[in-house]
Amino acid sequence: MEFEDNKDFARKLDEQDPLRKFRDQFNFPQERDGRAPVYLCGNSLGLQPKLAAQYVRDELANWADYAVDGHFHSERPWIKYHRLATKGFAELTGAKAPEVIAMNTLTVNLHLLMASFYRPSSARYKILIEAKAFPSDRYAAMSQIRLHGFDPDDGIVEWQSSNDDGWLEMSDLAAILEREGDSIALLLLPGVQYYTGQVLDMAGICRLGRDAGCAVGLDLAHAIGNVELHLDDWAPDFAAWCTYKYLNAGPGAIGGAYVHESHLSPENLNQLHGWWGHEEKTRFDMLPSFTPAAGAELWQMSNPPILALAPVIASLNVFLDAGLPRLIEKSRMLTNYLRWLIEQRFANRIGILTRDEARGAQLSLIVQDPNIDGKTLFDRLCKLNVTGDWREPDVIRVAPAPLYNSFADVHEFVERLELALR
Ligand SMILES: Cc1ncc(COP(=O)(O)O)c(C=O)c1O
Numbered sequence: 001m002e003f004e005d006n007k008d009f010a011r012k013l014d015e016q017d018p019l020r021k022f023r024d025q026f027n028f029p030q031e032r033d034g035r036a037p038v039y040l041c042g043n044s045l046g047l048q049p050k051l052a053a054q055y056v057r058d059e060l061a062n063w064a065d066y067a068v069d070g071h072f073h074s075e076r077p078w079i080k081y082h083r084l085a086t087k088g089f090a091e092l093t094g095a096k097a098p099e100v101i102a103m104n105t106l107t108v109n110l111h112l113l114m115a116s117f118y119r120p121s122s123a124r125y126k127i128l129i130e131a132k133a134f135p136s137d138r139y140a141a142m143s144q145i146r147l148h149g150f151d152p153d154d155g156i157v158e159w160q161s162s163n164d165d166g167w168l169e170m171s172d173l174a175a176i177l178e179r180e181g182d183s184i185a186l187l188l189l190p191g192v193q194y195y196t197g198q199v200l201d202m203a204g205i206c207r208l209g210r211d212a213g214c215a216v217g218l219d220l221a222h223a224i225g226n227v228e229l230h231l232d233d234w235a236p237d238f239a240a241w242c243t244y245k246y247l248n249a250g251p252g253a254i255g256g257a258y259v260h261e262s263h264l265s266p267e268n269l270n271q272l273h274g275w276w277g278h279e280e281k282t283r284f285d286m287l288p289s290f291t292p293a294a295g296a297e298l299w300q301m302s303n304p305p306i307l308a309l310a311p312v313i314a315s316l317n318v319f320l321d322a323g324l325p326r327l328i329e330k331s332r333m334l335t336n337y338l339r340w341l342i343e344q345r346f347a348n349r350i351g352i353l354t355r356d357e358a359r360g361a362q363l364s365l366i367v368q369d370p371n372i373d374g375k376t377l378f379d380r381l382c383k384l385n386v387t388g389d390w391r392e393p394d395v396i397r398v399a400p401a402p403l404y405n406s407f408a409d410v411h412e413f414v415e416r417l418e419l420a421l422r
Contacts, residue, residue, distance in 0.1 A: 001333070003340045010411035013337070019330055019402060022322055025050055026248070026404040035385040038413050042401030043222060043362045044389050046248030049318045052311035059310050079280065081313075082297075082304045088316030089256045092247075092324060093220070093239065094230035098295030100258050102312060103304060106221055107136045109240035109257045110188070112299055114144045116263070116270045117215040117237045118186045125150050126184045128176065128214070130168060131158040134194050137219055141188055157184060165353050166196045170204050181212030189216075191223030191239075195391055197354035197362035197399075199227050206234040221245060224256070225319060226360035228328060231258055238263075246361070246401060247319065249312040254304065259296045266292045274301030322403055330402035331361045334410055338363060338400060341414040349421060353395060362399040364391075369421060380420035386413060 003009070014020055026047040029037045039047060062074035071078045085102035093100060103109065118127065125148065127141040138156070145155035159176060161168050177184070187209040192199050202218060209216035218239040223229060225246030231239060239258040243249035269292065275283060277298045279291045292298045319327075342350055342365070349369040354362060367374040378390045388398040400410055 001336075003337055005341055005344055005411075005414075007408065007411055010337075010407040013333070013407035017330060017406070019322055019326060020406070022318065023404045023406060025318060028404075029385075029387065032385040033383075035416075036412075038384075038386045038409050038416060040398040040400055040405065040409070040413060041387045041389055042248070042403075042405070043226070043245055043397060043399035045244055045251060046246060046315075046401060047404055048250065049248055049311075049315050051314040051318060052248075052250060055310040055314035056307055059306050063306075078303070078306050081306055081309060082300070084313045085254075085256065085309070085316055088320055089258075091320065092224050092229065092316075093241075093256075093258055094228070094232055095258050096232060096261060098264060098297075099231070099261055100256060101296040101299060102254050102256050102309060103300050104255060104257075105252060106219070106240055106242040106255045107140055109255055110137065110140045110217070110219065111144070112272060112301075113217060113238040113240060113257060113259070114140065114186070114188075115272050116259075116299070117217060118144050118148075119215075119270070120145075120148050120150065120185045124183055124185045124213075126155050126157050126180070127186045127188055128157040128159060128184050129188050130190070130193065131160045132166060132193065132195055133188075134190065134219070134221070137188060137190070141186075159189070165355070166193075167198055167355060168193065168200065170201055170208070173205065174208055177208055177212040177214070181214065184212065184214045186215045186217060189218060191218055191220045191229065192226065192360055192362070194222050195353075195364060195395060195397075197222075197359050197364050197397070199223070199358040199360055201358070202236070203230070203234045206236050210235070222362070223360070225324070225327075226331070226362075228324070231260075235260055235262075243312050243315065247312070247315050248401075248403070249315045250308075252308070253315075254309045254312050257296060257299060259299060264295055264298075266294070271299050272301065276300040276303050318403065327402045331400070334400040334402055334405060334407065335359070335361050335363060337407055338398070338410045338413070341411065342417075345414055345418060346421070350417070360399075361401060362397055365396045365398065366394055367396075372421065377420055381416060384416040384420060386416050386420075 082102045089100040142152035145152045216236040220241035224241040242255045351366040353364040
């Protein structure tokens with residue numbers, strides 16, 4: 001498509017957008033100094049779907065009306081409430097229903113899954129992460145290594161970028177595995193790198209990991225709801241994600257986990273257990289012996305916090321209504337338009353770290369203009385009621401979210417960027 005740099009053109013694209021009705025289903029932050037918000041931060045915290053409040057109110061009302069009977073007798077009984085996330089999670093990750101589960105939060109799930117899939121021996125005890133891994137993933141991996149009696153300084157293997165822009169090359173990963181794969185127990189890698197926005201070759205990672213005899217776990221925080229996922233085809237051992245970014249389920253909302261079906265036999269009891277991982281039928285018989293629940297539910301421990309799960313269910317319903325293929329198609333157009341506008345207007349002043357060859361919604365911007373530094377520019381954008389985010393040491397991340405962002409938002413962003421640069 002031939003793009004044009006004017007508001008009328010952006011509005012025309014919005015009029016033709018089959019998903020435009022969804023924008024009204026979200027709450028936007030407030031105007032500031034007479035400026036409407038330009039919210040391009042759905043990669044960090046998605047906006048609130050109006051339906052979320054309804055779902056939370058429903059459960060508050062069920063609690064008030066049914067009290068303890070809400071577990072079994074309300075419209076959406078709490079004993080099965082987590083299953084309302086199953087269809088959405090399975091569709092968004094390319095998994096089968098029994099392989100996914102809504103539970104806990106992301107880092108907690110990474111730990112619970114590592115308890116099952118990081119089973120080090122004296123010969124094979126290392127965890128491979130990427131060198132710029134999100135800190136929580138690194139801390140989780142380091143502490144697992146330490147808990148198993150190894151030294152994280154020796155036990156963490158880093159996949160470094162061999163490029164100035166931080167782009168990760170599969171050939172470098174292959175070389176590490178060739179060199180020291182025998183000592184690596186687990187690959188813990190993201191689907192989308194949070195700083196550069198690179199979509200990693202998850203199929204390739206799983207293949208290389210498997211061939212080297214390593215377990216593979218994927219952190220899908222920046223990938224779910226943003227890019228197509230085919231977990232069943234790729235077959236990592238496990239994956240985990242949060243739901244507050246592209247899935248719009250709210251701050252600290254309940255996350256999700258995936259366990260490949262090959263690990264779901266009842267004989268596999270390498271999990272940390274709690275009563276919600278016990279089969280549902282006899283859970284309230286309060287037996288001293290443990291009967292495993294079927295599927296990934298076996299990794300559940302506690303009864304889920306219903307009020308934190310309600311917005312997840314609401315958000316997934318909005319997502320399913322829009323449909324991931326349509327969202328991805330719009331996302332490509334939105335971010336293409338954003339890139340085109342930035343390149344048109346700000347050549348040699350704003351650089352884009354994120355390469356087109358493998359990206360989702362996010363662009364990571366680097367200030368090249370010698371008259372201003374990145375953080376100052378970011379602060380000025382905030383004053384102009386633009387929300388992106390700043391990531392140390394020098395990136396401004398912006399991500400138009402196709403569910404609620406418009407082409408007019410994207411155009412308004414570059415107008416304000418121009419102002420901020422002046
Ligand atoms: C890639 C990645 N991993 C882990 C986390 C930590 O998530 P949580 O605080 O839900 O454990 C985040 C949070 O943004 C993240 O982006």
